[in-house]
Amino acid sequence: MLEPNSKSITVVPAQAVSSKTDEERASWWDQYKVNAAAQLSPTALKVLEADARYIVEKALPGSDGNIDADAWPEEGLRTGMVIGSVQSGKTASMLAVASLALDKGVDVVVLLAGTRVGLWLQTYERMLSQLDGSSRDTAYARSSVRLILPQPEDVLNPDRMGPTSYLKPSKATLAVRQGIPMIIVVPKLDEHLLHLSRMLKNVLSSTILAGGDRATTMLVLDDEADDASVLDSATSDKVTPRFIAALWSGDHHNSSSRDANLRASYVAYTATPQANYLQESHNPLAPREFSAALRVAGHEGEITPRSLTYLEPNGIRGYYCGGDMYYDATSFLSGPLTVSWPYPELRPGETESELAERQEVLRWEAISAAIRSFMVGAAARLLIDGRRYSDVAGRVFPDRNTLQAAMPRAHTMMFHPSVRKDAHFAAAEDIARWSRALPGNERNIELPEGDDGEPIVALDPAGLAVRLQLEEEKWRACYSSFEHSRLALSSFPGAAYPRLDEARWTEVYSLLVNEIFPNVALRVLNSDPAADDHPRFEPTETAEGWRSPEDLLTIFVAGNILSRGLTVEGLATSLFLRSSTEPAADTQMQMQRWFGYRGAHLPFCRVFLLEDQLTLFRQYNIRDRALKSLVLRRMALPQDETAAGTLILEGLDFVATSKIETRKIxxxxxxxxxxxxxxxxxxxxxxxxxxxxxxxxxxxxxxxxxxxxxxxxxxxxxxxxxxxxxxxxxxxxxxxxxxxxxxxxxxxxxxxxxxxxxxxxxxxxxxxxxxxxxxxxxxxxxxxxxxxxxxxxxxxxxxxxxxxxxxxxxxxxxxxxxxxxxxxxxxxxxxxxxxxxxxxxxxxxxxxxxxxxxxxxxxxxxxxxxxxxxxxxxxxxxxxxxxxxxxxxxxxxxxxxxxxxxxxxxxxxxxxxxxxxxxxxxxxxxxxxxxxxxxxxxx
Known part of the structure; x- marks a missing residue:
């Protein structure tokens, strides 16, 4: 079973539209359910459906499968919030809601797919394969059922079209005349939103709206809504939230529906809703009609009544691994999964330069411990699976299935060195130095230069082999720690992880030298939001055949780019050394990409950080549970109580969000x-x-x-x-x-x-x-x-x-x-x-x-x-x-x-x-x- 939040795409053949009548055609939900079932357990699928139906009923109220236009406020807008967890399957819920809304008769579904082009295309491909049940080659066959904008050929080719070209008013007008719904997937970039609002205003003119036999409905689903969708104050110059409102208002100075016959519902999805709730007084996108919280798989809980987790019968391999597993002081897992060091404070009689020296030594110690854990974990997983990177590296395979049969599972590491982008490149250079240095001599290593005069930032297999020989006991201790984690997990249902026998260390040693060191990659993700730069875990098809993904075994160095919607497949090791003078809970919660459905390789998961940061993460987790518990209780009430206010908590040492000015009460x-x-x-x-x-x-x-x-x-x-x-x-x-x-x-x-x-x-x-x-x-x-x-x-x-x-x-x-x-x-x-x-x-x-x-x-x-x-x-x-x-x-x-x-x-x-x-x-x-x-x- 794939991870429930996996970005991997399962393609179900498109329906043969021409050979089926409307009565025979499967519902949108039935079609999406088939795709979701390929990734979710039956229990997870039931939870997904129950939560999606709740959201649709709140966003598009009605009865007997119909939408009641009279249930909207006078301004013709309903707003709501859906709170998930980091990497917990929010996109799966969003697509489920879209499918049920289409079945209910919504006319326009707009998916706002983040602020980065990579996320946009990722969401678009998931929509195409999982919601529509088609591919770029078969999407045309369903043109009589719906209109998708952009169309696959407009954005999934190397020469990607811009919004002026891919937003085609003629096709949208035809869809309105034919009475078929539109599904529009756009990035949350101002240019795209501006062109979309203009197109919708022209296509859904007052004349067209007045000519229908019912009100036209629009559902806007906003992924990562705590980012560009936040409006920090009523006088802010920020225009993105206003451009989003213009999708139904037609005017970025107004947020009400522009026509009495147009009903709009805006649903914000996020794992960190602090700013969204605190902006209620001035942002038209703030949740006013309802809130919902998504549940995650765990070792306890029922489908009804709702609780933070639900019991996953398949056991720990299907559990969501979040803050409770990493930070709960009562959990026997928190020790093995988190490795921390005391924050170095100035000692009595110590000079500032001496403190700086101790801090530098500690930094290298943390880098060393994290990389050793990452590489030994990779070798141990190869030992268990019997696969080798050398079997797929550089080879061309005749088809995808043959490649995947030979391909090792992704095994990755993430390093957050600093908020500063220049520090990311410096951190990557330090990792390259570490691979070439004798232990303790890392700072004295000069990297070789390339033809362009720039240092070659890559790991050195020979240097790593020398370090392994000199530090063998430390590397072997990592191997032993994974066995200790396996034993700690053994009491959970489904925790039949293979035993890591100490006697097989020599095999692990050999795999490190021959498989890990020559194939590990080092990448800095430091791109512009408009660039399609993201980790790549899917096989690629070339003219010669199929090639393995480039990031099967990669150390990623980055900052905020790894905190917005990107799933790092196979993430086993995280090194978090960034700091902040005034930490913000929502920002730092999004950076915890080690969260997710990691049960398949949980014994190998580690987070390396300083104790003061670990304390902050623990406090964030407690407050996150408090917020979700409140929303879950309200979901059980006869009437939604979002208007009664939603309590946002912070701490003495951190703020809830830096996006809105707050005071501590x-x-x-x-x-x-x-x-x-x-x-x-x-x-x-x-x-x-x-x-x-x-x-x-x-x-x-x-x-x-x-x-x-x-x-x-x-x-x-x-x-x-x-x-x-x-x-x-x-x-x-x-x-x-x-x-x-x-x-x-x-x-x-x-x-x-x-x-x-x-x-x-x-x-x-x-x-x-x-x-x-x-x-x-x-x-x-x-x-x-x-x-x-x-x-x-x-x-x-x-x-x-x-x-x-x-x-x-x-x-x-x-x-x-x-x-x-x-x-x-x-x-x-x-x-x-x-x-x-x-x-x-x-x-x-x-x-x-x-x-x-x-x-x-x-x-x-x-x-x-x-x-x-x-x-x-x-x-x-x-x-x-x-x-x-x-x-x-x-x-x-x-x-x-x-x-x-x-x-x-x-x-x-x-x-x-x-x-x-x-x-x-x-x-x-x-x-x-x-x-x-x-x-x-x-x-």
Missing amino acids: PLSPGPSPQIRLVERSNPDLASHNNGILVSELGRGRWDEIDAARNVGRIRSEPIGLLELADLLDQLRYTQHDPSLEDELSRRWASLQHSLGLSDPLFRPPGLNPMPYRVRPQSCPYAMAAYLRLWHALGTGHYAPGFHATDKADLPWSQLDGRTTPQFYLAVRSGEKQSTVSELRSLGIGAMIRGIGPNDRLNTLWGSRGYDSSGYFGDQFIDYHYHGRRPVPRLRDGDTWRPRGHPGLALFHVISDDQGGPDMVTLGLGLPHGGPDHIAALRR
Whole structure:
């Protein structure tokens, strides 16, 4: 079985259109299903279909196989997002959606195939063979069923036509008259989009649209939608997203459908949707109607209900190998598959030049370890398969099948040295030097020059043989490590990998010298986006016959070109040494090309990197799981909740995306959140808030905290998280009633959906919704939502992406104990007589605090406990009463209560400096152990 994300093309003979009636002809889905079945297991095919049908129903709503034009918004545009994983089969889903949409009667399908010509042609060939069931030689036979633009002869020949030639209005006009659908595959390049929008505007004119018996529908499927399709701001000069919108609007200054009889649906496919969600306010392509997440094959999960993975009966060889397999600290595989070194920091007494020397030595060590692993793995695979590169190198075969019967499987390596393009060539030269150098002498090697005076950047077989002889034990250790990986994988279903016998090392040694060293290639992929420069893994047909692919055994050196849609077949070794001053999760996630359906050769897979980068990759994976889990839960709801907002997480050391300016918003309100907003504008609301305290004082037993000081009272019995949350929600303010539409509010809806809760976490009054007047850390309703969240996570609900406030490096799911605290209610008494009679009768006085603009206290907490009187301060007033130890020390700046200690909700009675009635507010003391994460919100 081929890898599910393989770019290899399976050609099914085209239907004999002339000999079949419309009734006899197979549906688009049935035809595509035959092609997909050649690459997918029956279970994977069921999942592919289920997810594709969900997407089509959301993109092209209707019933009984028909499209309901009335289901579109007034502007005639529906937008949605489909989130996949890196190299997980997003294109397969996109083609499945196209097939089902064609069966449903969509009139125009546009496939936007990335920003590189190589990706465009790759997607075009897959569309032709897998969706249409034809080839460049047989596509003409289906001309009465559909129109494909460009036509094969226009782009699959060496003299490739441009958009002015391959977009043929005459053929498109004929297709419209005949009532047959159009399938258009274009790159996401401005020139192509501009010409396509003009052609569609002319072919689907208002007169033509008005003459139909139903609305005309257009489905635009955008591959790699987080790239050129992102609009960083409303005032951005970037035109690609606007040119995409012009496909249905006819005008890049507008995004609505240009005609009431034209309905458009835009579906964005990506593995990194952070920027797409964050651009909602200004990009017409942002997902507004729906979101979907694609599942991947794994060792657990069902088709229904949806989860991150589904059980693949064929076992590990059909599993998707992603972040959970490489980075999960609880997995026994993460050790064998990732090899890391501590990031070299400046040591005490060390000079900058000494540090630079250590860094250089470490760099050569990483290069050495990666290349040894790559080459030994290649030799071991030849040993297992019994095939040889020398049997196919330079030979011509009479047909493709004969070639493939003799051809070894692809075995490749990828090196990410830097974001700078010039560094790619320098890195390739370093690999060439390494092959010629004695161990430790790499920097002193001069490469020979070619006739043009440029260095010859190629591996030296003789030099490699010398290095193997001198470092044999290190090379042999690689061979042993692959056997250890095989044993670690052996418990998985279907993991019948052949044993790598130590006694056969001499055979591996011989294969290295005679097969690997003479045939390994070194390539720098550093091309212009408009060039067709990409790895080549398919056999090529020449006038003499068939030749093997040029990249069967290749080390690729490149940067971002390897992060957009290109599948590196047989990738076994990845060396990631690039760095960034402000890492962006979406950019670096796309670079993880070692992800994919690698199960067939997983024991040989390795990623070499520094530990700080490995930590980042682990955090990206956790946040990726959190986002997909949210979308999957929403897919199960009766109504899509995309409009409720989608929470995007980032970290202290990285941003979610560099494409949109964001700000970091923590979840936890901190150790001592204080509600500094007071109500004095509306006497009724002020009286209501006072009544909350009076009511609480009437419940349970309240004791003097310290009779000698008269600092206040405390209730003897604590309350739980939910009871305290309900209390906070009772507070009312003239100037603060947060709107549920605010993005700060919508994140709570995202968290509610992530946890599968039926009741909302965030419950503002909703009497007069308005923008936030205080930060979330000072908002009583946000505090209440946080307490409800803590309760849910502590009582069995689960969602990825959280960590505890005192254990930032440990996912919430891996915590040994998840205790939920109790809170003591107390009231701080001041020296001024209260205006509230019930408080006066209890001897509770009001406190004097400075009140600034917008009725906000300059500070809430009073006594700081810095004297020697034995009073610990208002923030720890309950410690003073209970005698609990240890007591947090304000002086040290660590005001968190220890994990397991109770919390505090301290009422404050504030005197109005303008002579009005007293006002009530609260401050909280939270113990460590609550949930936290950092949300990314637009600036």
